[in-house]
Amino acid sequence: MEDDPPVRFVARRDGSLWPVAVNPANTTAVQPVKRLPSDFLDDLLGEFKRVVAQESHNPRLSVATVSPSVIPTYYPGFRVFHYLRARAPRGPWRHLPRGTPLDYDVYWADLPKLNRAHADATAxxxxxxxCSAVYGLPDLSIDSYLEWARKLVVSKSLRKRFRSLTFLDSV
Known part of the structure; x- marks a missing residue:
């Protein structure tokens, strides 16, 4: 897989941001990005389609998440995960082993807004x-992720929501 091209975002008239490539020889010159970060999402969605097309559950499947950037290539962000700390004797998580991720919260910094407002560091x-509120996942187990991937490959609105939240640039 190739590296992301150097990218910065420029504001369009409608207030949205548009990625442009940075010319390494002249950092003030910009050019359209040849391979947008969204192209990598297309690759990812293709992998989701391949995995959900398999008829039998592969016991060797696992989930890997990529954390949001903490440097301002995109808006800086991070996730706080919530785990099943003890085996639940009953309820919706009784079938899950201890340590299963249940949910996560995504935090972000809207840099242009913070720069305009001269906000203090506490905010x-x-x-x-x-995650559960946006995507409707009951937990973050393999089975829940597979069900979510099945919905993602057939639902245009879910894919649109996923794309907008992946790069933290169009909330």
Missing amino acids: FFTRLYR
Whole structure:
């Protein structure tokens, strides 16, 4: 897989941001990005389609998440995960082993807004969303992720929401 091109975002008239490549020889010159970060999402969605197309559950499947950037290539962000700390004797998580991730919150820093407001550092990161609320996942087990991937490959609105939240640039 190739590295992301150097990218910065420029504001369009409608207030949205548009990625442009930075010319390493002249950092003030910009050019359209040849391979947008969204191209990598297309690759990821193709992998989701491949995995959910398999008829049998592969016991060797696992989930890896990529954390948001903490440097301002995109808006800086981080996730706070919530885990099942003890085996639940009953309830929706009784079938899950201890240590299973249940949910996460995404926090982000809207740099242009913070720069305009000259906000203090205590309000730098704000909660953007909770995974279960946005995607309707009951937990973050393999089975829940597979069900979510099945929905993602068939639902245009879910893919649009996923794309907008992946790069923390169009909330």
